[in-house]
Amino acid sequence: MKTQLFRNTLMASLIVQAFSFSHMATAADKIIKIDGSSTVYPITEAVAEEFQRAKGVKVTVGESGTGGGFKKFCRGETDISDASRPISQKEIDACKEAGVQYIELPIAYDALTVVVNGKNDWLKQITVADLKKIWEPGSKVKSWKQVNAAFPDKPINLYGPGTASGTFDYFTEAVNGKAQASRTDYTPSEDDNVLVQGVAGNVGGMGYFGLAYYLENTDKLKAVPIMAKEGAKPVLPSEATVMDGTYQPLSRPIFIYVNATAAAFKPEVKAFVNFYLDNAPELVKEVKYVPLPKNDYEAVKAHFKSLKPGTGFNGSPEIGIKITDLLSRIK
Amino acid sequence: MEHRASVIENLGEVRAMIKRHKRNDLLFAGLGLLCLMLGLVTLMLLFWQLIADGYPKFTLDFLTEFPSRHASRAGLLSAWTGSLLVMTVTFVTAVPIGVAAGLYLEEYAPKNWFTDLIEINVSNLAGVPSIIYGLLALGLFVYMLGFGQSILTAGLTLALLILPIVIVSTREAIRAIPVSIREAAYGVGATKWQVVYDHVFKYSYGGILTGVIIGMSRALGETAPIITIGALTFIAFLPPAPITAEPPFLNFEWLSSGFTVMPIQMFNWLSRPDHAFHINAAATGALIIVVTLLMNGAAIWMRYKIRKNIKW
Numbered sequence: 001m002k003t004q005l006f007r008n009t010l011m012a013s014l015i016v017q018a019f020s021f022s023h024m025a026t027a028a029d030k031i032i033k034i035d036g037s038s039t040v041y042p043i044t045e046a047v048a049e050e051f052q053r054a055k056g057v058k059v060t061v062g063e064s065g066t067g068g069g070f071k072k073f074c075r076g077e078t079d080i081s082d083a084s085r086p087i088s089q090k091e092i093d094a095c096k097e098a099g100v101q102y103i104e105l106p107i108a109y110d111a112l113t114v115v116v117n118g119k120n121d122w123l124k125q126i127t128v129a130d131l132k133k134i135w136e137p138g139s140k141v142k143s144w145k146q147v148n149a150a151f152p153d154k155p156i157n158l159y160g161p162g163t164a165s166g167t168f169d170y171f172t173e174a175v176n177g178k179a180q181a182s183r184t185d186y187t188p189s190e191d192d193n194v195l196v197q198g199v200a201g202n203v204g205g206m207g208y209f210g211l212a213y214y215l216e217n218t219d220k221l222k223a224v225p226i227m228a229k230e231g232a233k234p235v236l237p238s239e240a241t242v243m244d245g246t247y248q249p250l251s252r253p254i255f256i257y258v259n260a261t262a263a264a265f266k267p268e269v270k271a272f273v274n275f276y277l278d279n280a281p282e283l284v285k286e287v288k289y290v291p292l293p294k295n296d297y298e299a300v301k302a303h304f305k306s307l308k309p310g311t312g313f314n315g316s317p318e319i320g321i322k323i324t325d326l327l328s329r330i331k
Numbered sequence: 332m333e334h335r336a337s338v339i340e341n342l343g344e345v346r347a348m349i350k351r352h353k354r355n356d357l358l359f360a361g362l363g364l365l366c367l368m369l370g371l372v373t374l375m376l377l378f379w380q381l382i383a384d385g386y387p388k389f390t391l392d393f394l395t396e397f398p399s400r401h402a403s404r405a406g407l408l409s410a411w412t413g414s415l416l417v418m419t420v421t422f423v424t425a426v427p428i429g430v431a432a433g434l435y436l437e438e439y440a441p442k443n444w445f446t447d448l449i450e451i452n453v454s455n456l457a458g459v460p461s462i463i464y465g466l467l468a469l470g471l472f473v474y475m476l477g478f479g480q481s482i483l484t485a486g487l488t489l490a491l492l493i494l495p496i497v498i499v500s501t502r503e504a505i506r507a508i509p510v511s512i513r514e515a516a517y518g519v520g521a522t523k524w525q526v527v528y529d530h531v532f533k534y535s536y537g538g539i540l541t542g543v544i545i546g547m548s549r550a551l552g553e554t555a556p557i558i559t560i561g562a563l564t565f566i567a568f569l570p571p572a573p574i575t576a577e578p579p580f581l582n583f584e585w586l587s588s589g590f591t592v593m594p595i596q597m598f599n600w601l602s603r604p605d606h607a608f609h610i611n612a613a614a615t616g617a618l619i620i621v622v623t624l625l626m627n628g629a630a631i632w633m634r635y636k637i638r639k640n641i642k643w
Contacts, residue, residue, distance in 0.1 A: 031589070033589075035561075038602070041564065041565075042400060042603070044565075045398075045400055045564075045565045046400040048565055048567070049398075049399055049400055049565075049567060052567055052568070058567075058568050059565075059567075060563045060565065060566045060589050061563065061564060061565035061566075062561065062562070062563045062564055062565075063564040063599065064561070072561070077480075191601075191602050192602070192604065193601070193602060193603075193604070210604075212604040213604040215604070216604040216605055216606060217604075286400070287400060288604065288605075
């Protein structure tokens, strides 16, 4: 009887302990918490892996998407938010209301790549105007012949990211002139590998996604050189053409947003961001994204050092913006 | 003479009918077998595909390495420990609550409209999509109770998810016990609790266990609610150890730790551009299926063992 009683009180105290500990542990441990875009995830993961190995500080990275990441970020739950598009007006307001200030740091480029099936031998290049003709809202283009009379009369099958994606926002802004404006009768998927499969399995297929997914599937897909205007030089997406700014309008900067308070008062967060910017040129390339030009990383580093909070955008993506111009907008 | 002819004619008809019925019988048996095979063969093919794809990663390193950007170096360590710890919390909470609730509903509860309502609700809950539980948990555990995006939250969420399964299977196991056993126990003067604990519970133990394990193996593969409450993807350290060298020897800090689980790790690897990661995903999928099969196998074996020991 006595031992029974003892056992019961022990159990009770353990349960009480369990619950009280659940609040304490977070304060005791130094963990850098990151969440956000799945596009930026591979870069942040690579940095986190190396940083943890080098400095022994724990880093966790989630993948809730840019929007989901900002939700947590503006509640103060994360130190850093990965974003494949600039912070939106709604998110700016949410952060402001919660008193969360942020430092906006571009960390790499992503080249949106327009791809067609590997067996497509008619499309050698495409103008942005033709892309618009295909992708604009209400587009009636059903056959390749409607794009260009010289093309075969094969059905055109379109694959693209879902409407919640930052890639979708940027592509529609760059091609159709308005973010989120797109024809809707294409096959959407949040999983870029599904888009790869779709275009690869369909001679008349066409789709768009980040460069990394094309580079892993060059045996099945063909990237289409983009002409910004009629008569302009067609440009293929590559590290060189993105870095020298000729791959336009489909190359976009991607960002991390750092909680300004954490950057100022948590030495491990500061160390992590500096480590990020120092190692980005190498790690970004390794995960098949395009690094910023060297001078731009210096500018971003100086910007982070100044701890100037705020965004250089007005709540929506901008096409063809220069990193240095962007940083200089924040006073 | 006339009479005899009609009998023979009738006999022919009857034989034809029997033949027809036998043919129908055979037809249905064939159809049933085909349906069964459809499910089985699909599963086998899927499983085989996973094994064939994931084969290069069936190594010990795969289980002892943290996730990495290098597919060849990436492992499941944080994912399987996460799964194990989350399952522990689920087991510890769902089983006592579910079994007690089942026992109460079956043995103690008065039969009235209120218990009917509860019964209908429990059965319906078993069919609620799992993401709904995730949303509930996000509001309740993560924010209202302040448990955060932790192992504790995930374990409790999955516990809610499998609670209806545990309750329903407990009740079914109890119903399988003959009334005569209860009457005999009452007859020799046992109290209700003695009847329930010494007889009803002990004899239905095997059936309850089966339900518990089936529930647990469902929880193991769940992804949606875990993503909803905010599981991580990259986590390259382990939660604090539950057992320590100093008194009180038990440490509950792990409950508040961030985590990832196997299905989430698998999903992440699958969505990568680099095909080498897809091999990791296939190996993870195969592992999840193997663990689930083992759990179900254990359930069958234990039920058999326990049934054998019961002598009425």
